[in-house]
Amino acid sequence: MLTLKNTLETDVLVIGGGIGGLCAAISAAQGGAKVIVLEKANSRRSGSGATGNDHFTCYYPKAHGNDMAPILKELLDSMLGLCHDTRLSVRFLERSISIADKWHEWGINMKPFGDDYVFMGHAFPNRPRIFLKYDGHNQKQVLTAQAKKAGAVILNHHPVLDLLRNDEGITGALALDMSGKEPSYTVVRAKKVIIATGAASRLYPPAGTPGWLFNTAFCPSCTGAAQAQSWRIGAKLVNMELPNRHAGPKYFSRAGKSTWIGVYRYPDGKLLGPFVTKATREVGDITCDVWNSAYSDVLMNGRGPAYIDCTGTGPEDMKFMRAGMISEGLGALLDYMDDKGIDPSKHGVEFMQYEPHLIGRGLEIDINGETSVHGLYAAGDMVGNFRSDISGAAVWGWMEGEHAAANLESGSLVEAEKSEWAQERMAYYDSFLTRPSGAHWKEAALGLQQIMGDYAAAGPHRVRSETLLCAGLKYLADLRRNAEANVKAANAHELLRAVEAFELMDNGEVIMHAARERKESRGMHQRSDYTFTNPLLSDKFLTVRKENGNVITEWRQRWSA
Amino acid sequence: MPPVINQDLCIGCGTCADICPMNVFEQEAPKMVPTVAYGEECWHCNACVLDCPKKAVSLRIPLNYMLLHVDAAQFKE
Ligand SMILES: Cc1cc2nc3c(=O)[nH]c(=O)nc-3n(C[C@H](O)[C@H](O)[C@H](O)COP(=O)(O)OP(=O)(O)OC[C@H]3O[C@@H](n4cnc5c(N)ncnc54)[C@H](O)[C@@H]3O)c2cc1C
Ligand code: SF4
Ligand code: SF4
Numbered sequence: 112m113l114t115l116k117n118t119l120e121t122d123v124l125v126i127g128g129g130i131g132g133l134c135a136a137i138s139a140a141q142g143g144a145k146v147i148v149l150e151k152a153n154s155r156r157s158g159s160g161a162t163g164n165d166h167f168t169c170y171y172p173k174a175h176g177n178d179m180a181p182i183l184k185e186l187l188d189s190m191l192g193l194c195h196d197t198r199l200s201v202r203f204l205e206r207s208i209s210i211a212d213k214w215h216e217w218g219i220n221m222k223p224f225g226d227d228y229v230f231m232g233h234a235f236p237n238r239p240r241i242f243l244k245y246d247g248h249n250q251k252q253v254l255t256a257q258a259k260k261a262g263a264v265i266l267n268h269h270p271v272l273d274l275l276r277n278d279e280g281i282t283g284a285l286a287l288d289m290s291g292k293e294p295s296y297t298v299v300r301a302k303k304v305i306i307a308t309g310a311a312s313r314l315y316p317p318a319g320t321p322g323w324l325f326n327t328a329f330c331p332s333c334t335g336a337a338q339a340q341s342w343r344i345g346a347k348l349v350n351m352e353l354p355n356r357h358a359g360p361k362y363f364s365r366a367g368k369s370t371w372i373g374v375y376r377y378p379d380g381k382l383l384g385p386f387v388t389k390a391t392r393e394v395g396d397i398t399c400d401v402w403n404s405a406y407s408d409v410l411m412n413g414r415g416p417a418y419i420d421c422t423g424t425g426p427e428d429m430k431f432m433r434a435g436m437i438s439e440g441l442g443a444l445l446d447y448m449d450d451k452g453i454d455p456s457k458h459g460v461e462f463m464q465y466e467p468h469l470i471g472r473g474l475e476i477d478i479n480g481e482t483s484v485h486g487l488y489a490a491g492d493m494v495g496n497f498r499s500d501i502s503g504a505a506v507w508g509w510m511e512g513e514h515a516a517a518n519l520e521s522g523s524l525v526e527a528e529k530s531e532w533a534q535e536r537m538a539y540y541d542s543f544l545t546r547p548s549g550a551h552w553k554e555a556a557l558g559l560q561q562i563m564g565d566y567a568a569a570g571p572h573r574v575r576s577e578t579l580l581c582a583g584l585k586y587l588a589d590l591r592r593n594a595e596a597n598v599k600a601a602n603a604h605e606l607l608r609a610v611e612a613f614e615l616m617d618n619g620e621v622i623m624h625a626a627r628e629r630k631e632s633r634g635m636h637q638r639s640d641y642t643f644t645n646p647l648l649s650d651k652f653l654t655v656r657k658e659n660g661n662v663i664t665e666w667r668q669r670w671s672a
Numbered sequence: 673m674p675p676v677i678n679q680d681l682c683i684g685c686g687t688c689a690d691i692c693p694m695n696v697f698e699q700e701a702p703k704m705v706p707t708v709a710y711g712e713e714c715w716h717c718n719a720c721v722l723d724c725p726k727k728a729v730s731l732r733i734p735l736n737y738m739l740l741h742v743d744a745a746q747f748k749e
Contacts, residue, residue, distance in 0.1 A: 418744075422744045451739070604695055
């Protein structure tokens with residue numbers, strides 16, 4: 112039986128010790144706040160940045176000039192730019208280089224090529240380059256050490272299960288303490304909460320290896336916790352219905368495709384895209400950032416498969432690429448290639464589009480990073496109206512930590528663990544552990560993926576419609592009811608996996624409600640009953656929230672700069 | 673995609689079990705060699721391989737993750 116063992120108090124609670132969470136913890140602690148971080152795994156190696164990244168999008172006036180406008184345009188035109196409230200993009204760009212400076216000072220090598228920052232990769236020929244190339248292999252250890260040095264307390268192996276609130280706003284969170292032999296509950300009462308739980312992987316059947324739930328491009332322990340937990344307490348989510356699909360090598364799912372320096376070809380050697388005939392470290396082949404569905408399209412039309420061909424890349428650039436892959440956390444991929452004799456200077460490697468996941472879709476934040484729930488901030492991959500991956504998480508995390516610490520007087524400490532909601536949720540999670548027998552979490556997880564794949568499919572070549580989405584919502588509700596009544600967790604590990612499956616169900620439900628409301632086709636949101644793109648919606652965002660059990664969808668104007 | 677621990681090299685420091693983002697390992701007691709309890713849940717992030725002080729961990733990538741590739745000579749024909 113799970114009991115509440117620990118009730119803690121803090122000024123600022125950070126949920127998720129990933130890139131965004133650690134940056135928030137450092138700035139809040141430096142701002143004088145008492146800070147606790149609750150992390151699902153261990154912040155030294157958790158999340159999508161676990162073993163490194165290598166591109167940090169930012170605006171550097173010294174290299175880019177004093178006019179920010181072309182850089183803003185580049186950001187919005189890039190694969191990151193689809194769902195930005197431009198007001199947030201500008202604020203981000205203004206602060207971005209100051210965070211790169213801090214990272215460098217702390218020991219993450221942001222200048223691996225000499226005395227100054229260098230911008231490379233993900234770029235169109237003859238356009239400004241906005242991706243600062245860095246060596247992030249030690250980023251998580253460095254940020255963890257800085258957070259501790261600043262005074263933040265990091266509680267590892269403490270996944271958060273639910274957010275707690277009252278009528279005024281956020282009051283804290285309920286976590287599962289899995290750090291010892293016996294699991295128990297911890298409640299943290301907080302004046303401000305910054306949630307930063309990363310992307311939502313594992314929503315759809317893995318496109319490459321069905322049945323292998325954990326072969327994902329982004330970290331599979333990021334399961335849309337922020338979106339699910341905030342949704343439950345009535346926060347506003349935005350852009351949830353617009354699918355995003357990453358791409359990379361087939362069937363070894365791994366993000367970081369832009370570190371490969373090569374061109375994309377059809378089997379007969381013909382180039383896929385018009386941008387370059389030869390790739391260099393400065394300008395790679397951006398075809399698949401632009402023609403996002405390329406790898407699926409060429410399979411569907413029979414002209415594929417599509418390969419990345421690095422054989423025209425010079426030897427120096429090949430060495431550079433290998434070093435980049437290490438900075439990027441692709442060590443397991445490199446080891447595998449070495450072991451199997453796969454050599455990118457001799458072999459073409461097939462690329463594919465991975466299953467949809469949520470990144471840059473989720474919580475709506477305002478100019479301070481605060482959500483629609485007073486005192487609750489959100490940073491990183493689970494924000495819905497801004498996206499810039501590593502640097503987005505770092506910069507917004509930092510700004511939110513600052514803002515939270517400077518505004519503590521507008522929050523208060525209450526006995527959050529005594530609320531009806533906290534009591535109800537503690538009993539709920541306990542039921543999975545205490546029931547004598549039942550279904551395995553994997554049945555619930557696979558059930559969700561089946562339903563998402565069939566009834567909320569993402570393009571290309573797959574459609575959504577009113578009838579499919581309504582059926583999907585019905586089936587999802589059936590699955591949830593059955594799973595809630597039957598899933599049995601043998602231990603804390605299995606309980607965590609079950610919790611994740613339920614989080615993903617919440618995400619799936621929100622996606623389907625929002626997808627119903629978007630009565631047009633846009634990007635990979637393809638409606639068979641509304642096949643056109645409606646220009647009237649181009650500058651509008653769709654928000655979803657729950658109020659007294661009812662789902663409320665609302666359109667709003669995109670916030671301009 | 674189970675990680676594999678070389679029992680002869682492992683000193684049971686527990687690092688792999690502590691840092692694995694997917695909670696793949698279980699360590700019964702300090703100083704004991706961890707068991708790979710949930711190998712299928714491995715994300716091939718490589719953290720355990722990198723952080724093991726004795727280089728005792730390697731990854732066995734499942735057969736079906738095969739990284740499809742061809743001889744690039746075919747592009748020139
Ligand atoms: C191989 C790879 C290469 C990449 N390369 C780049 C790149 O070069 N440039 C770039 O911009 N981006 C890159 N990315 C993306 C980048 O890593 C992410 O965008 C970034 O890590 C997002 O930061 P975050 O703080 O939002 O989430 P994360 O860093 O993923 O952190 C989320 C944290 O929340 C924790 N968590 C999850 N659920 C809970 C819960 N319920 N309770 C408590 N904690 C929880 C997780 O354990 C994790 O620590 C790459 C990703 C991968 C996988
Ligand atoms: S590779 Fe990563 S996910 Fe797999 S066992 Fe090692 S640390 Fe865990
Ligand atoms: S990190 Fe290495 S030495 Fe330490 S317990 Fe794991 S396998 Fe053994």
